[in-house]
Amino acid sequence: MLTDQxxxxxxxxxxxxxxxxxxxxxxxxxxxxxxxLGGLGSPVALYLAAAGVGELHLADFDQVDLTNLQRQIIHDSHSLGVAKVDSAMERLSRLNPEVRLVPRRTVLDADTLAEAVAAVDLVLDCSDNFTTREAVNAACVAAGKPLVSGAAIRLEGQLSVFDPRRPESPCYHCLYGHGSEAELTCSEAGVVGPLVGMVGSLQALEALKLLAGFGEPLVGRLLLVDALGSRFRELRVKRDPACVVCGGGHGE
Known part of the structure; x- marks a missing residue:
């Protein structure tokens, strides 16, 4: 039940x-x-807390650095050197004290990641590296939990929803395979702040649609954001029947 407040x-x-x-x-x-809880996770956490999502599990092992503040808007200059989880919890508790916050301050290995995914209804991948994205995807497929995945670098962003509850949905591995060993991070290639804010806000919107049950989520679709030309493009993505992670939905 909802209170008057x-x-x-x-x-x-x-x-x-x-x-x-x-x-x-x-x-x-x-x-x-x-x-x-960086550039993508900042708007995600802020908007989901503001929207009244009852329980947010916050996972990040890093501390706030001066170079983060150009885009990671949940943190501020007073948070320098503080664990990102603690900085985010302080900001979110001021924004909406009704939301329950569960901290996860350490690196998530296979076991702790499986436990973390099993404890929730939905996962948002706001990480900045392929290895983590692959691990989060595998845990979501194994647990049958929907995953909202976003990425941004330089002046380009991507967003999609992978929902193993839907037989037609691909998983992250169906789309990206084994990735690239030469993958760059924002610290190496750079990124413009409002772009990660835009992608993170869209991730939060997709999460609200899935949780509240309205609209058409980005399942089977990849949204591409071109910040330089202010253009959006959408690609259709099919499930790979030979995928080693979701096995075409049949564990084959």
């Missing part, structure tokens, strides 16, 4: 017929894991 706090989105009180109640009951 919650009805007032979330009134602007409850007014939407696609959400209404039923959708808001589903958001309140939801548990979400955010992997990475």
């Amino acid at each position: 919650e009805l007032l706090r979330y009134s602007r989105q409850i007014l939407l017929k696609q959400i209404d009180i039923d959708g808001q109640t589903r958001l309140k009951a939801a548990r979400v894991l955010i992997v990475g």
